[in-house]
Amino acid sequence: MQLKPEHIADYNQKQLEGHQRKLSYWTQEVAKAEPIIQKLIEFQIAIPSWALGTGGTRFGRFPGGGEPRSLEEKIADVGLLHALNRASGAISLHIPWDIPTDPEAIKQLAAQHGLRFDAVNSNTFQDQPEAEQSYKFGSLQHTDPAVRQQAIDHNIEVIRHGVALGSDALTVWLSDGSCFPGQLNFRKAFDRTLSSLEEIYAALPADWKLFVEYKAFEPNFYSMTVGDWGSSFLYANKLGPKAYTLVDLGHHLPNANIEQIVAILLHQGKLGGFHFNDSKYGDDDLTAGSVKPYQLFLIFTELVDGLDAKGMNHAKDLGWMIDASHNVKDPLEDLLQSVEAIQLAYAQALLVDREALEEAREANDAVRAQEILQDAFRTDVRPLVAEARRRAGASLNPLALYRQLDVRQQLIGERGAKTVATGL
Ligand code: PSV
Ligand code: MN
Ligand code: MN
Secondary structure (H helix, E strand, C coil): CCCCHHHHHHHHHHHHHHHHHHHHHHHCCHHHHHHHHHHHHHCCCEEEHHHCCCCCECCECCCCCCCCCCHHHHHHHHHHHHHHHCCCCEEECECCCCCCCCHHHHHHHHHHCCCEECCEECCCCCCCCCCCCCCCCCCCCCCCHHHHHHHHHHHHHHHHHHHHHCCCEEEEECCCEECCCCCCCHHHHHHHHHHHHHHHHHCCCCCCEEEEECCCCCCCCCEECCCCHHHHHHHHHHHCCCEEEEEECCCCCCCCCHHHHHHHHHHCCCEEEEEECECCCCCCCECCCCCCHHHHHHHHHHHHHHHHHCCCCCCCCCEEEECCCCCCCCHHHHHHHHHHHHHHHHHHHHHCCHHHHHHHHHCCCHHHHHHHHHHHHCCCCHHHHHHHHHHHCCCCCHHHHHHHCCHHHHHHHHHCCCCCCCCC
8 A cells, every 4th residue: 555645635635724723823823833843843753563463462462454464564554654644754673573684675665665773672582483592581681691692692683683774773671580589689680681781782883872671570570680760770871871771651660750760861861762652550552642641741841851951852862662552453543643642742842831840940839830831731732743744744634544545444455354463
């Protein structure tokens, strides 16, 4: 299924009058609106290659129709998303779920869709059929050096794939840990993990980053060796300047103050990037902004403030990735919603009167501080996001156009009703 520029143009033409009516408030507020629109146009969010099929839970999986059967079809799907919203111009690969056997051809195909490759992800949390060693009791932390070596080699192999595709970061998420008290010597597990990570770090090209992703629980339920931002920060500091912490919004204990974590990591120059998703209970991987949109806004408020304080580029200096997928939605619709929720939170954060907020803080005026934040949060910025899309050549309403063109039905026609995408 190829989305043609006429599809976008026809749709936008029909919606233009209504859009301009909604935008009219902002035309009085040009000084505020223009910089936000420009920043939104530049802002791109990477789509995970593992989220293009219907995700499952450990209780089952209900594949939808027309799921991509190959990496090429996954790239085509992300290309579709990007054509619809012009905000998903990158793809994050998980290896070995998606192995680019002909990297040059894959790179070219991605470029045809206007896509680049964001961080590549290694996988030492599942045993591969041909693998000699098992990760049942961990990978980089393992008591057996042969298992650690296999995991290190795999990570180095993933870097090689990434280099061939023009990526510039490796995300390491470890399921390493223990399920029962007494099972693991925490100090030895820490040291072994650190020395394994050091070997991977040493294999990074000069301009690459290493993202250390933490997670509080699951699949190990007593201890996780990289279990919180503190341990990730510690590893990143010990490893060196190319190592950073990656924050996955679903990886905290309940009620954690993620915005504060983000603020401190950024302030200390060790925030590398994000896996966006939302959750009610645990690592639910629900659509970004679907459960706690205020939290997402508060996170972005810290990001905008911290990035500006450090003179960093909003669009380029952090890895913005989605890590969400679920059972009940069309994955492409789900991803369109996630991207939009992230853009809305970003736009609202850009709207915060930060000078007034700082004054309120200095005066210990908690009431005024709340008013300032909620004033931005309760502003309808949807017309601004739509305008950014229109100017970038995207659809005013990507989800509506996706449904109007019946994209899923077309994909089912092309690929079949019973296809299952690779991934979890
Ligand atoms: C683990 O829960 C995680 O968030 C890591 O980022 C993995 O790479 C991904 O999910 C796998 O779905
Ligand atoms: Mn993640
Ligand atoms: Mn996760």
